[in-house]
Amino acid sequence: MTIQNNLKKIYSELSDNISLVAVSKTRPVSDILEAYQAGQRVFGENKVQEMCDKQPESPNDIQWHLIGHLQRNKVKYIASFVELIHGVESLRLLKEIDKQAKKHNRVINCLFQIYIAEEETKFGLNEQELEEIINSEEFKQLENIKIVGFMGMATFTDDDDKIRKEFTYLKALFDKYQPLNKENLQLDTLSMGMSGDYRIAVECGSNMVRIGSNIFGSRA
Numbered sequence: 405m406t407i408q409n410n411l412k413k414i415y416s417e418l419s420d421n422i423s424l425v426a427v428s429k430t431r432p433v434s435d436i437l438e439a440y441q442a443g444q445r446v447f448g449e450n451k452v453q454e455m456c457d458k459q460p461e462s463p464n465d466i467q468w469h470l471i472g473h474l475q476r477n478k479v480k481y482i483a484s485f486v487e488l489i490h491g492v493e494s495l496r497l498l499k500e501i502d503k504q505a506k507k508h509n510r511v512i513n514c515l516f517q518i519y520i521a522e523e524e525t526k527f528g529l530n531e532q533e534l535e536e537i538i539n540s541e542e543f544k545q546l547e548n549i550k551i552v553g554f555m556g557m558a559t560f561t562d563d564d565d566k567i568r569k570e571f572t573y574l575k576a577l578f579d580k581y582q583p584l585n586k587e588n589l590q591l592d593t594l595s596m597g598m599s600g601d602y603r604i605a606v607e608c609g610s611n612m613v614r615i616g617s618n619i620f621g622s623r624a
């Protein structure tokens with residue numbers, strides 16, 4: 405029952421316009437089912453293989469979000485069913501997603517991952533790279549992807565002010581690009597906030613939080 409109680413507690417803190425991605429990475433399907441029974445439908449995985457293993461064993465109305473770094477050669481395994489890809493950070497990857505989506509005659513929703521942390525290990529685009537992609541001819545021709553928002557990960561730190569600064573920057577960038585209204589780019593989703601920092605993220609304007617350990621317990 406713990407998973408259900410944890411979910412209930414988190415939902416009680418989140419207003420209706422904020423969506424919660426239950427990050428089930430490393431967790432067994434039985435945990436996913438427990439959350440599902442509590443009404444949760446959106447789940448996030450960071451590994452293609454793991455998501456592909458769990459998807460056929462789980463209820464088919466689950467919406468699967470790929471939240472981690474995605475390699476181009478693995479896009480084909482998730483293209484038929486993935487609901488949202490959070491970690492897009494290159495035109496090459498986007499072109500591959502577009503190509504695979506076309507094979508399945510669908511449009512795949514994606515988020516640009518923006519680099520906001522100080523940590524070298526984190527992925528993402530800076531504003532200049534973002535501009536270059538959006539303004540490129542190649543991007544304009546992609547018909548089987550749609551950029552629906554931005555995603556960012558703050559520095560892993562106890563310094564709340566630092567986290568707040570990073571999220572505030574991402575929100576400002578989101579607001580700046582939000583008025584753009586292109587065929588394949590219409591921003592409405594701002595994915596920021598994990599177990600340790602989602603309250604700050606929400607204060608800073610997040611409308612999608614990705615929470616794992618606060619729902620399922622800490623990962624070994």
Ligand SMILES: *Cc1c(COP(=O)(O)O)cnc(C)c1O
Binds near residue numbers: 429450471598614615
């Ligand atoms: C693991 C992961 C999360 C969730 O992390 P928790 O701290 O367990 O909430 C969120 N986003 C990404 C990209 C992750 O890889």
